[in-house]
Amino acid sequence: MLKKKAIPFLTQTFVKLANVNTIHEDTKNIDFVDKLLRVFEYVLQPDGGVPYLLQALRNGFLQGVVNCGPLLSLLRPDAVNALKHIIDHFLISYLSYYSVLLAIIDALKDVDRKCLEQNVDQSALKPSWMKFEQYVLERSVCKALFERCIQSDTSVSSCAQCGKRDVKNNFQKCGGCRIMHYCSKDCQTTHWKEGGHRAICKRILETGGGWDRRDRRFSEFITVYDISRHAADLHQMALKKYGVQPVPLGKTLPYGSSVDYGTVPPTFDVIKLEDDVGENETSYLNSKKDDWDEGVKTRGSGGFLAKFILPRGASDLGQMFLADTGLIGMHLWQRNSDDLTLAFGPRFRWTGIDSDGKSLGAVSDEIDGVLNKLPLAKVRMGDHFLWSSYMGRMSVLEAISELADIEKKIYGI
Structure with a gap:
């Protein structure tokens, strides 16, 4: 198990050292960046990827990735391949988590636009980054539609066994995973013995939680x-x-x-x-x-x-x-x-x-x-989406929100 605050420290160090202007000040700088990229996925694995990935994203990891664009010629080929894999596979696969999607969207808002254009667009990272942005765009539409349906309302609980609903927060949570809710002890016992929750609960605990x-x-x-x-x-x-x-x-x-x-x-x-x-x-x-x-x-x-x-x-x-x-x-x-x-x-x-x-x-x-109705010319600058409003222009997230409201009225999602 990694020590407490190890991921934030490693991420902050990575962002600081992955700087084309200072990387040559010490030969250890490029070695650190090279090694971190090659072991990044393994660093996140011991207790399950989600908690550690969230920590990395909240400490500037995406900016560090962008900073690596001009450094590709200094990195070993396997480190460059690892970096591309992080962008166009690892991060994309975790977009199936609502919490990770939120963290990635917030991180994209903080990425320096000029740095992105200079470092990524002029490097071999661009195809991977464009693929990543496209998946984030699509999941952002899923997020907007999800947030407009009853399913997203966590104040409404359903018994995992019988399906009975509760709007007064009277149901009890499973004492292990703290995710499943039950209207009675009988329902909890049945779901544990016959409904497969015994195995699911164990796996959630073994992989370190991070799934609410x-x-x-x-x-x-x-x-x-x-x-x-x-x-x-x-x-x-x-x-x-x-x-x-x-x-x-x-x-x-x-x-x-x-x-x-x-x-x-x-x-x-x-x-x-x-x-x-x-x-x-x-x-x-x-x-x-x-x-x-x-x-x-x-x-x-x-x-x-x-x-x-x-x-x-x-x-x-x-x-x-x-x-x-x-x-x-x-x-x-x-x-x-x-x-x-x-x-x-x-x-x-x-x-x-x-x-x-x-x-x-x-x-x-x-x-x-929703995607077909997006005013792409208005929510993009160059090849990239505007993840936050810029000089009076709406962000792609604001445009998605407006279209999702219309979609809900028409189709009652």
Whole structure:
């Protein structure tokens, strides 16, 4: 385990030494920068990536990365490769955490614009940085839509076992992870023994925490959107893998879909309960599916089984849940892509890959709708987005906020 305040100290030292004007004052300076870049991911791993990554971001890590642009010729090739990997893979993969996304947005606001243009745009780091900015842009739209739905309201709790809601903060938290809420001791016991929380709780504690209730809800939010827009290809994968029989409307699909956010782009797969969880969890989730299908009569729309896998430093964290399709009279994969393109514009953002690295097809959705309406000429300066207002010009975040308000009124997100 790293000593307390080690990450802030290492980050601040990195930012100070990664300076083209002073790097040559001591030969140890370039050695420090070189070594830190090569071991950065490993430095974050011992207790799970999130807490340490947040500390690094809050102590100027992104500015330090930008400062490295003119230093590439001084660094070893493996350090340069590590730097590119940090920008276009490591940081992107952690955007699936709400807390990390917020920290990265705040860090981008503090990055010196002239320094970015001089150091990154004139270096081999530019393609990696542009890819990183694009992913942050897309996740910023997810963030804006998430913050406008009931799911983001942490004052409203749901019992992890029975789904009962609480707006008066009367539910009790799990004493271990401090994330799951329960309306009664019976529900907590059932979820612990049969619902899989015993394993999840242990993994959260083993990887050092750093995953709060809003992180979990945001991860569920983006997972639903990402699985939904890849639903047609995922269904074809299920037909090929499991030979799935026709599913009546109103019934939960006999397979689940998973998204691994530890890869860039994310990796999608189809799963069967009995292959992915233990016997108790299978029985538990099957009973939840039956309850969900019963609820179709009053809710109107069916459900699907979803799983997200998040990077956690030296490990990862997976969670399975039931989600609402929001559709009446059709399955997710039956939506007409032309109709969705007409409603939201052409698909703007990334598409996922399968386990073999093959790109999947995807349809447009509300997130693409916001991205397609962004006044890019107004919210960019040169090749980069304005993450904070500049000389009277609105930031890209302000533009996203306005468009998200409109999207909520139209589609009731």
